[in-house]
Amino acid sequence: xxxxLTNNLPGTxxxxxxxxxxxxxxxxxxxxxxFQYGFLEIRTPIIESTDLFARGIxxxxxxxxxxxxxxxxxxxxxxxxxxxxxxxxxxxFIQNTMYRGGGATKLYYIGPMFRHEKKQKGRWRQFYQIxxxxxxxxxxxxxxxxxxxxxxxxxxxxxxxxxxINSVGCKNCRPQYxxxxxxxxxxxxxxxxxxxxxxxxxxxxxxxxxxxxxxxxFIAQLPVITDHLCAECSGHFGRVKSFLEDAAIPYxxxxxxVRGLDYYVRTAFEIVSGDLxxxxxxxxxxxxxxxxxxxxxxxAPAIGFALGLDRLVMVLPxxxxxxxxxxxxxxxxxxxxxxxxxxxxxxxxLRTEGRSCxxxxxxxxxxxxxxxxxxLKAEHVLIIGEEELxxxxxxxxxxxxxxxxxxxxxxxxxxLKTLKES
RNA sequence: GUGAGCGUAGCUCAGCUGGUAGAGCUCUGGAUUGUGGCUCCAGCGGUCGCGGGUUCGAACCCCGUCGCUCACCCCA
Numbered sequence: 081x082x083x084x085l086t087n088n089l090p091g092t093x094x095x096x097x098x099x100x101x102x103x104x105x106x107x108x109x110x111x112x113x114x115f116q117y118g119f120l121e122i123r124t125p126i127i128e129s130t131d132l133f134a135r136g137i138x139x140x141x142x143x144x145x146x147x148x149x150x151x152x153x154x155x156x157x158x159x160x161x162x163x164x165x166x167x168x169x170x171x172x173f174i175q176n177t178m179y180r181g182g183g184a185t186k187l188y189y190i191g192p193m194f195r196h197e198k199k200q201k202g203r204w205r206q207f208y209q210i211x212x213x214x215x216x217x218x219x220x221x222x223x224x225x226x227x228x229x230x231x232x233x234x235x236x237x238x239x240x241x242x243x244x245i246n247s248v249g250c251k252n253c254r255p256q257y258x259x260x261x262x263x264x265x266x267x268x269x270x271x272x273x274x275x276x277x278x279x280x281x282x283x284x285x286x287x288x289x290x291x292x293x294x295x296x297x298f299i300a301q302l303p304v305i306t307d308h309l310c311a312e313c314s315g316h317f318g319r320v321k322s323f324l325e326d327a328a329i330p331y332x333x334x335x336x337x338v339r340g341l342d343y344y345v346r347t348a349f350e351i352v353s354g355d356l357x358x359x360x361x362x363x364x365x366x367x368x369x370x371x372x373x374x375x376x377x378x379x380a381p382a383i384g385f386a387l388g389l390d391r392l393v394m395v396l397p398x399x400x401x402x403x404x405x406x407x408x409x410x411x412x413x414x415x416x417x418x419x420x421x422x423x424x425x426x427x428x429x430l431r432t433e434g435r436s437c438x439x440x441x442x443x444x445x446x447x448x449x450x451x452x453x454x455x456l457k458a459e460h461v462l463i464i465g466e467e468e469l470x471x472x473x474x475x476x477x478x479x480x481x482x483x484x485x486x487x488x489x490x491x492x493x494x495x496l497k498t499l500k501e502s
Numbered sequence: 503g504u505g506a507g508c509g510u511a512g513c514u515c516a517g518c519u520g521g522u523a524g525a526g527c528u529c530u531g532g533a534u535u536g537u538g539g540c541u542c543c544a545g546c547g548g549u550c551g552c553g554g555g556u557u558c559g560a561a562c563c564c565c566g567u568c569g570c571u572c573a574c575c576c577c578a
Contacts, residue, residue: 200573210578390578445536447537448538463537467536
């Protein structure tokens with residue numbers, strides 16, 4: 081297939097009605113939960129100035145270096161489809177002086193992101209994130225609260241996952257650690273894999289999460305950042321852990337956890353699932369205390385996370401989504417043109433009363449209309465034929481048990497209404 | 503960007519050492535002239551991803567190309 085007209089772009093996909101209930105359910109849970117924690121929704125543009133991401137995310141990162149959908153628009157401006165939303169949220173925070181309210185600013189978003197990566201299980205070029213950001217506080221309890229909120233969402237969906245945390249230090253202690261790491265690495269260079277040899281000088285931190293078997297013994301002997309944090313970072317990390325313990329949240333410290341975005345400092349965390357394949361992160365996040373200033377805003381320590389909505393959908397248990405599936409309360413079946421007209425009138429009246437009804441316009445037999453009702457999982461079928469037209473009393477059939485009886489037009493509305501309310 | 507595997511009906515797939523395509527599900531209709539889900543019967547539906555080559559003959563072999571999948575990389 082190379083038909084450009086009838087094929088979507090690689091890494092993009094259609095979300096069809098069959099699976100949309102899963103998405104809506106997750107989004108609904110997220111909105112309700114985030115509201116409970118005091119987060120309000122923000123919707124920022126999907127497209128932003130390229131500079132925002134280049135400076136916000138860091139020009140050395142893979143995202144900025146090779147994964148962004150960037151193009152020059154008709155105004156000769158370099159623009160980019162957002163690869164993530166944190167930079168946009170911080171930009172909006174600054175631009176709209178949201179820091180003036182006093183206290184922390186808590187925001188969440190739901191929407192598509194774009195990265196030009198090779199498609200893989202759990203990885204798309206257009207993918208969806210649910211994210212939350214708290215700006216204006218460096219209190220460790222905020223770190224713990226956000227982790228708790230992300231875990232709550234995942235658990236409320238019936239998904240099993242593990243929490244991994246780390247502290248990646250700050251602009252004071254991390255460079256010292258990286259220097260130490262780099263010099264230690266020199267001792268092992270001949271033994272490391274090709275990638276690690278290359279990374280050991282320029283991108284030493286990346287060596288830590290190398291997955292090549294032969295590198296593991298040497299990586300295990302390397303110094304760990306949590307042993308080399310400055311007093312402030314160490315204290316912060318200790319208090320985050322303590323707040324997590326107060327909340328009875330089990331965590332695993334993973335000193336090798338390094339995030340791919342430059343702006344992260346101190347707390348970094350990831351929530352992983354065993355059911356996802358190689359791309360196993362359901363959520364990732366961390367603190368980015370300096371980002372506001374990098375983008376020209378006021379000092380505003382902040383922390384945020386993003387959940388991969390597509391990945392949540394993948395591991396969502398099959399049960400308990402049925403009530404999110406749309407099903408008509410009533411399908412109105414008819415025989416003949418006069419009955420069709422009556423059906424339209426009754427449907428219009430019922431819809432005005434807030435009921436959902438479906439009419440088959442294909443003009444098929446009563447049997448085919450019943451088949452359709454069955455396929456759509458309509459709860460009831462109303463039958464309009466010659467007898468019903470004349471008497472204004474209709475046959476109604478409950479599909480679940482096959483029971484059928486007669487009902488007047490006036491009784492119909494209240495019958496369906498009562499059903500919904502009970 | 504690198505590597506491996508795979509592209510046959512709407513979907514899931516079969517098709518032995520090359521002899522120009524089949525099943526299940528879905529869909530439509532009938533058995534039930536005004537009634538679904540089960541069963542039975544019938545029917546619709548395919549340039550075998552695309553292009554070229556070998557051959558009397560290619561879904562099958564060869565080359566190229568596009569696409570998909572998984573993995574590396576990286577991340578949600």
